[in-house]
Amino acid sequence: MHRRCLEVPVYAAILSLGVSAAASVAHAAPPEASSHTVTWDRYSLLIDGRRIWLWSAEFHYFRLPAPELWRDLLEKLKAAGFNAVSLYFSWAYHSPAAGMYDFSGVRDVDRLLDMAREVGLYVLARPGRYNNGELDSGGFPGWLSTQRGQARTHAGDYRAAWEEWFDHINPIIARHQLVDGGGSVVLFQVENEYDRGDAIYMQELTSAARADGIRVPIFHNDKGRNLIWSTGPGAPDLYATDTYPAGFDCHRTTFPALTDYRFLRAGVGQRPFIWGEFQGGAFDPWGGPGYERCRALTGTTFERLFYANNIENQFTVQNLYMVYGGTSWGWQADPNVVYTSYDYGAAFNEQRELTEKVPVLQQHGYLVASVRDLAETDDLGVQQGANPAVRVWVKENPRTRARFYFVRHADGASSSNDVTPLTIDVPDGRYSTSVRVNGRDSKILAAGYDLLHQRLVYSTSEILTHADAGDRDVAVLHGRQGEAGETVLRYASEPRLRVIAGEVRSRWDAARGDLRLDYVHSGLGRVRLSGGGRPPLELVLADGEAAASFWRVDSDAGPLLARGPYLVRSAERRGDALWLRGDTGRPSPLEVFAPPEVRSLYWNGRRVHNGRVPGPAPVSLPVLRDWRYRRDVAEIEPLFDDSDWARADRRSTNNPTRPTTLPVLYADDYGYHYGDVWYRGRFDGEAAGITLGAATGRAGVWSAWLNGAHLGTVNTGTANGDQSSSRKFAFPAGAARADGTNVIAVLVRNMGHNENGGSNDHHKAPRGLLGASLDASDAPLAWRIRGAAPSPKGALRGPQNGGGLHGESAGYTLPGFADTAWSKVTLPHRDAAPGIAWYRTTVRLALPRDQDVTVGLRFDDDPARHYRVLLFVNGWNMGQLINDIGPQRIFTLHQGILAHRGDNTIALAVWSADGQTGGLGNVSLEVLGNYATMPR
Numbered sequence: 001m002h003r004r005c006l007e008v009p010v011y012a013a014i015l016s017l018g019v020s021a022a023a024s025v026a027h028a029a030p031p032e033a034s035s036h037t038v039t040w041d042r043y044s045l046l047i048d049g050r051r052i053w054l055w056s057a058e059f060h061y062f063r064l065p066a067p068e069l070w071r072d073l074l075e076k077l078k079a080a081g082f083n084a085v086s087l088y089f090s091w092a093y094h095s096p097a098a099g100m101y102d103f104s105g106v107r108d109v110d111r112l113l114d115m116a117r118e119v120g121l122y123v124l125a126r127p128g129r130y131n132n133g134e135l136d137s138g139g140f141p142g143w144l145s146t147q148r149g150q151a152r153t154h155a156g157d158y159r160a161a162w163e164e165w166f167d168h169i170n171p172i173i174a175r176h177q178l179v180d181g182g183g184s185v186v187l188f189q190v191e192n193e194y195d196r197g198d199a200i201y202m203q204e205l206t207s208a209a210r211a212d213g214i215r216v217p218i219f220h221n222d223k224g225r226n227l228i229w230s231t232g233p234g235a236p237d238l239y240a241t242d243t244y245p246a247g248f249d250c251h252r253t254t255f256p257a258l259t260d261y262r263f264l265r266a267g268v269g270q271r272p273f274i275w276g277e278f279q280g281g282a283f284d285p286w287g288g289p290g291y292e293r294c295r296a297l298t299g300t301t302f303e304r305l306f307y308a309n310n311i312e313n314q315f316t317v318q319n320l321y322m323v324y325g326g327t328s329w330g331w332q333a334d335p336n337v338v339y340t341s342y343d344y345g346a347a348f349n350e351q352r353e354l355t356e357k358v359p360v361l362q363q364h365g366y367l368v369a370s371v372r373d374l375a376e377t378d379d380l381g382v383q384q385g386a387n388p389a390v391r392v393w394v395k396e397n398p399r400t401r402a403r404f405y406f407v408r409h410a411d412g413a414s415s416s417n418d419v420t421p422l423t424i425d426v427p428d429g430r431y432s433t434s435v436r437v438n439g440r441d442s443k444i445l446a447a448g449y450d451l452l453h454q455r456l457v458y459s460t461s462e463i464l465t466h467a468d469a470g471d472r473d474v475a476v477l478h479g480r481q482g483e484a485g486e487t488v489l490r491y492a493s494e495p496r497l498r499v500i501a502g503e504v505r506s507r508w509d510a511a512r513g514d515l516r517l518d519y520v521h522s523g524l525g526r527v528r529l530s531g532g533g534r535p536p537l538e539l540v541l542a543d544g545e546a547a548a549s550f551w552r553v554d555s556d557a558g559p560l561l562a563r564g565p566y567l568v569r570s571a572e573r574r575g576d577a578l579w580l581r582g583d584t585g586r587p588s589p590l591e592v593f594a595p596p597e598v599r600s601l602y603w604n605g606r607r608v609h610n611g612r613v614p615g616p617a618p619v620s621l622p623v624l625r626d627w628r629y630r631r632d633v634a635e636i637e638p639l640f641d642d643s644d645w646a647r648a649d650r651r652s653t654n655n656p657t658r659p660t661t662l663p664v665l666y667a668d669d670y671g672y673h674y675g676d677v678w679y680r681g682r683f684d685g686e687a688a689g690i691t692l693g694a695a696t697g698r699a700g701v702w703s704a705w706l707n708g709a710h711l712g713t714v715n716t717g718t719a720n721g722d723q724s725s726s727r728k729f730a731f732p733a734g735a736a737r738a739d740g741t742n743v744i745a746v747l748v749r750n751m752g753h754n755e756n757g758g759s760n761d762h763h764k765a766p767r768g769l770l771g772a773s774l775d776a777s778d779a780p781l782a783w784r785i786r787g788a789a790p791s792p793k794g795a796l797r798g799p800q801n802g803g804g805l806h807g808e809s810a811g812y813t814l815p816g817f818a819d820t821a822w823s824k825v826t827l828p829h830r831d832a833a834p835g836i837a838w839y840r841t842t843v844r845l846a847l848p849r850d851q852d853v854t855v856g857l858r859f860d861d862d863p864a865r866h867y868r869v870l871l872f873v874n875g876w877n878m879g880q881l882i883n884d885i886g887p888q889r890i891f892t893l894h895q896g897i898l899a900h901r902g903d904n905t906i907a908l909a910v911w912s913a914d915g916q917t918g919g920l921g922n923v924s925l926e927v928l929g930n931y932a933t934m935p936r
């Protein structure tokens with residue numbers, strides 16, 4: 001019996017602690033004493049007793065195979081206002097075979113968790129077993145597809161497998177827990193969207209996690225807000241849910257009305273509302289409209305409405321999926337839903353640039369980080385008497401009585417009727433004003449709020465952030481360009497007002513002690529207020545664009561505000577100097593709202609003069625030339641020696657899909673889980689033809705030859721359910737030898753396995769040949785098979801990098817391979833032979849060291865040409881172009897995979913589908929981004 005079976009009683013103790021804890025005000029999840037605590041009440045999580053709004057961004061390290069860039073990305077998330085990062089851990093990425101695990105190099109998650117702590121991000125650890133995530137098998141390793149027991153149940157073989165994974169990943173996560181003082185992991189997700197109802201399984205998981213040393217609160221991510229695993233046997237400490245209200249069809253331009261989630265309270269009880277995932281973009285399938293459309297669908301309007309609604313609904317843990325998507329390089333993608341790029345239309349694009357979606361995230365993120373009163377609010381309900389076309393929802397902090405007014409259009413209301421009277425009712429008094437929501441907009445207004453040393457009676461501008469600059473408070477308020485704003489501050493006596501920029505009118509109400517400022521949001525207005533019985537205030541009144549130029553940076557002395565550059569990453573005081581690190585895409589102004597003791601400013605290690613910082617030097621890339629070419633289908637020849645291939649002779653399989661003929665030809669049953677698989681079948685004597693069935697996953701391809709002659713190539717297609725195909729090939733007259741042995745050669749591309757979101761074992765849907773039968777012949781077919789051997793532990797590029805093409809094992813993809821005997825060709829190159837041909841070249845780059853340049857590989861050709869390309873850069877499989885399906889034509893080559901100073905080998909495996917339109921179009925390098933930066 002496995003040790004975990006003995007520990008169910010321990011789990012039960014933990015469970016009852018979690019449940020009874022949920023009834024009191026704030027309670028510790030971890031059962032033992034620790035250096036830090038993560039607790040919760042109905043409003044939010046509390047870290048060391050302090051209320052926190054966890055504003056989290058999902059990021060997949062396995063989609064960015066360059067650890068140095070992890071830090072870049074984490075720093076960007078932090079700068080954009082996130083205080084947490086959520087990490088799926090991909091079991092498949094680490095495990096080439098049962099019992100084999102690799103956590104080195106691009107798989108070094110220990111290093112990743114260190115980086116998250118160093119950058120100052122809390123971590124939501126989501127180690128699977130099952131992820132989904134548009135991943136091959138949803139993140140299950142390939143070897144799991146041959147198990148007999150049903151996955152995601154308490155079946156014994158499945159349990160033995162996930163326990164193995166847990167035993168490897170959990171100790172790593174455990175030593176990075178905040179509660180032990182070792183790291184910043186604050187939450188642990190035990191299953192993802194699991195609605196099968198196997199409570200024994202759920203109990204086993206939680207029990208195992210606890211036994212592995214996980215002491216932070218554990219949650220499950222419920223797909224449907226159905227309160228599944230909220231309470232009862234198998235329910236972990238916390239309930240979380242996910243939703244994607246805009247959906248995943250990026251042809252669309254509209255999204256549905258907002259939802260009120262307060263109905264969850266009855267089931268969630270005295271625990272906070274948690275979005276395990278909330279839509280941050282959308283995936284795009286083969287042949288889809290492309291990620292810019294996904295970015296538009298989930299753009300600033302979506303962000304403003306939906307994330308403000310989440311704040312209103314008190315989701316004090318919100319994890320946006322994705323904020324950086326990255327690249328499903330190698331064979332990581334689930335082919336049904338995505339191609340190589342997993343850009344996701346996210347706020348940061350695949351090349352790690354900030355898109356137009358960042359500023360709204362930043363506004364919300366800075367707001368919940370600065371205005372801590374927001375994390376503890378009760379609903380006062382809709383404000384009556386307002387314009388019925390506009391909905392005003394009021395919330396109040398029960399301790400401070402600060403109020404928050406959430407203003408947006410009522411569902412279905414016309415967006416032209418957009419001004420509403422607003423009554424502000426706070427301890428400071430009752431005020432009548434009006435507020436505008438132009439188009440589909442949403443605003444969060446604060447009133448009766450202690451803003452540092454000031455008293456904000458109310459403002460019709462939103463708070464971006466505020467910070468103590470030593471000799472003064474700095475507050476940044478913002479509104480839409482051209483809209484009027486009104487801000488009222490309370491003083492003991494009339495303060496002195498100096499307008500530094502913009503037009504700001506003021507009125508002093510001596511009876512109430514109110515200073516009222518009136519202005520229009522346009523660029524950057526600024527006033528300084530002093531006297532009146534309070535420390536000075538520097539008030540910045542920004543329109544959207546000006547607000548987007550601000551950065552709130554953590555420093556030893558608390559948050560610090562800076563503005564101007566594309567990105568500000570960090571700030572550090574050294575004596576009377578302030579050292580900033582950040583990025584610029586062009587020469588930029590830099591202004592810092594620093595204490596007066598700061599006398600000099602450094603930017604990326606250089607002294608700043610005249611308040612300006614430099615941009616990057618322009619870069620150019622060499623033209624790709626000196627291409628070498630080789631056709632590479634020796635496997636189709638009758639005399640090819642396949643004696644070292646495995647015999648495909650199994651008569652039975654665990655697979656729930658029964659084979660149509662025997663022997664079993666499923667690639668997974670022979671240990672070949674990824675990429676291309678070759679089959680060679682021998683039969684004696686004449687036959688009229690052959691019927692073959694093959695399963696590739698969506699957008700796949702397979703080709704068949706008889707004795708070296710091409711019988712045909714089948715494209716699986718991109719329609720829903722296009723996973724497999726069967727074809728009857730008639731043998732050309734005389735092609736099959738009557739007096740000897742004939743060889744059928746078949747090459748099948750496995751595009752990846754299905755996900756298993758429904759816990760229905762769909763990841764086991766077979767890949768490779770499904771069956772084969774000769775026409776007009778009873779001769780037996782004797783098969784051999786060759787795919788990629790699982791890469792051994794420590795193999796740099798991992799199990800999902802390679803398939804069974806000859807060139808992959810022969811080293812064509814690697815630097816240093818001698819291709820001098822290959823033909824010289826220039827691109828575009830036309831090739832009339834169906835099947836595989838390789839193109840290779842090398843290119844030397846000399847890109848500047850202190851610039852963050854992202855390089856892409858671009859393919860240009862007429863989409864009417866029927867071929868596809870697997871692209872390898874220095875041996876790394878960086879994706880697949882399907883010329884006649886698209887939409888992806890530019891592939892991001894992350895720095896680290898691509899040597900920015902040195903030689904690079906580009907090897908392209910081209911599969912030409914027909915005898916006419918094969919070959920390769922133009923291939924070029926392209927600069928996708930260029931920023932001056934200073935990596936840490």
Ligand code: GAL
Pocket residue numbers: 131132133134192193223242277283321
């Ligand atoms: C969720 C799932 C994620 C991802 C997402 C869509 O339902 O939990 O793993 O698949 O959908 O991108």
